[in-house]
Amino acid sequence: MEDILPFLIGGLYAGGVYLVFHKSFVKLIIGLIILGYASNLMLFTISRITRGAPPLVPEGATTLTEPFADPLPQALVLTAIVIGFGIQAFAIVLIKVGYRIVDTDNLDELNTTDRLED
């Protein structure tokens, strides 16, 4: 499993970046979501992918014995997913309202604030 995940993470990063480079609002948002997944998955991989090895100190021993999964990155991933979910929800609403008011879904046309003069 640990041999496959790095490739998956790399693929997700690549896919996210590819989508972010598109002009469409919707592709942009999907790209951002996929980039978020890539980082979360990377954080998750750091905790070692071991099945059925909770980090519990066995009776009589004073330290953990290998192999065990580090629970802390898993907690971090949970937090990051929840935060990311909130931010993504906001971003989706933002592009929806943006689409209605700016009346385009082409990112290249969002240039009225960059122009020097009207």
Added chain:
Amino acid sequence: MENELLIVLLIPLLGGIFSLFFWKDIKSQKVIFLISATGLLLAATNLMVSVLDEGVITLQSAGWEAPFGISLVADYLSTFMVLLTSLMGLAVGVYTLGDMDRARMRFGFYPLMNFLLFSVCGAFMSGDIFNLYVWFEIMLISSFVLMALGNTKPQLEGAIKYVTMNIIASVFFLAGIGVLYGLTGTLNMADLALRIDSVPQEELITLAAIFFFIAFGVKSAVFPLFGWLPASYHTPPVAMTAIFAGLLTKVGVYAFIRFFTLIFNQENLFLDNLLLFTAGTTMFVGVLGAAAQMEFRKILSVHIISQIGYLIMGLAINTKLALAGVIYFMVHIVIVKSNLFLISGVVKRLRGSFELKKLGGVYGSHPFLAILFAISAFSLAGFPPLSGFWAKFILVKAGLDVQDYLIVAVALLVGFLTLYSMTKIWNEVFWKRMPDQDEYDKKHPPVKLWSMAPMMIPIVLLTALTLALGIFGEPIMHFALMTAEQLQTPEIYINKVLQISE
């Protein structure tokens, strides 16, 4: 001791929650915001007094000892930033009493301001990198909503760019945390600083540093990651721009200072050069961008970029004097820049525009306002004896001390070009005659400055503060040197957080 630290966070949090109870009652929300902002200023001052006494104050949340729980740490730098935040919060809060439309207030402007202050203070005092990430996200979501509040077309265009860049920055931040945790097995900043020295894979540390560099670089708008700032900062009402200009980019700079003096403080030629290069290009590109603009708020907001360059320059030189210069520059720039934005709001109220071409004649009709602008603008450009002169003087002196002549030359040139932009505003807005003045005067009755008292009071006070900072700068400089010394001896911070007795 610890409670003083906690109360700084509790006041804006409770203020935000209470004002949500009064969702439809804007008057109560205003009162609550003013109370909480004043309370925050008092609490921050109180914390400052204690920190000056103690050096570093820590709070181990829920009683979990340092590397395991989340630590909140208030050292000189953090407390100083919190104090600045509370000051700006109160100043802008008073300003909004005179200049904020009802539609925006009805949709939660004041609760959001409370949450913004809450998260910014939290970010300054966090002693844990993942906790810092969470504070950043709270700050982002409040600023996203504030940026888009009002649903005007330019605001939404700006907000889409701002949101996109910041989500990408968060992705990098998270990846950086992952790499650092994988290398050291800890998230506590003090513990990280101890353990990172014994990590064998130097190139991975550099990799993590670059991830954080990108994450904080987007937040603080350094070259070449600043693209979102000129597109978005001038779109919301000036009160919001003023608070963004005063606080948000400075949180990024604070994170830079914290990470690169505490965690990534090893000898690393690549990182040092990267910082120095970024500093030079940021200030130069920023000031050129501002020189090209012809709109009051745009000039000021693009200018923020070049000021960030100065702050990064001090960090890149990284001597005691340079870091003290960064602290001094920070207080100077936060006060002056926000004040200039507030003044632009008053000009808009008087003349109905931000376009330099359509403005003019303010010196003739409102000389007092013109003088207030001149003090701040020439302080920004670095005229003695105003605060900007001393701030730049210290940084240039620090650069000369380490014989980095190139960056010093860039800094001086940028100071000169700053003067060009400020003179342009002065000429166009205050000095020249307004193009269709007679017609404008016929349609609009003359406005007296005192009729805008809530807007003018913070401007007058902030200008007085700028003057005081320049003329009686010695105590601030003394404090800045103390802060720099504390930043250069991270052992103080580490020992206090991890409770190691020497």
